[in-house]
Amino acid sequence: MSLKEELLQDMKAAMKAKEAGKTALSVIRMVRSAIRNTEIDGKCELDDAGVGAVIAKEMKQRKESLAEFEKAGRSDLVEETKAEMAVLEKYMPKQLTADEIRQIVNDAVAGQSGLKMGDVMKLVMPKVKGKADGKLVSQIVREILQNN
Structure with a gap:
């Protein structure tokens, strides 16, 4: 089941839950709206990775x-x-721990010297996209x- 289908099923369940599903329903509606707007703006159908990126953006907004x-x-x-963040976490991919990110960064810089922050970020971000907060990655890279 794709993420969009899962959101639709959960939205229906939240509607049936009436008062108990009120928060989940509003969050899912907001996410589905953001997904739809992104699809309209990009004139394309989003796959699970695209939907995941929209959900990650919504989560980041709530953290801020x-x-x-x-x-x-x-x-x-x-x-x-x-409460909204708890609903969104269900759809987020499993987040990497700081140690896992540190290992990815160490692998990226291994055997190379004279790398700048931007060079390392270009190597690391594709590997951790959607699985780690950019601020945390930046902090670990720095x-x-x-230390090198």
Whole structure:
């Protein structure tokens, strides 16, 4: 079952759940809308990788919002955002741990010297796309380059 089909099935289940599925229903509708808009803008049908990228973008937006809400002391919005993120996590690919990312970066820079941050990121990002947060990858690459 593709991600789009899974979203549709889960949306139907959330509709049937009435009040209990309210958050899931709104999040799934937002994601499906974002997917549809991306397809219209790109004039193409998204595959699972494309859908995954849209979901990752939605998750990133919520993480940024969560940080702002916590800074502002808005506990009501923090809880709502955390609930939305829990719904989105179901559709996200398994995220790499910091150690796994560190290993990928070490493999990329092994035997090479004089690499700059951008060079390493170009080697690493295709391997971790959708499976790791870009900020974390950037931080690990910087850390490894400083130690070399």
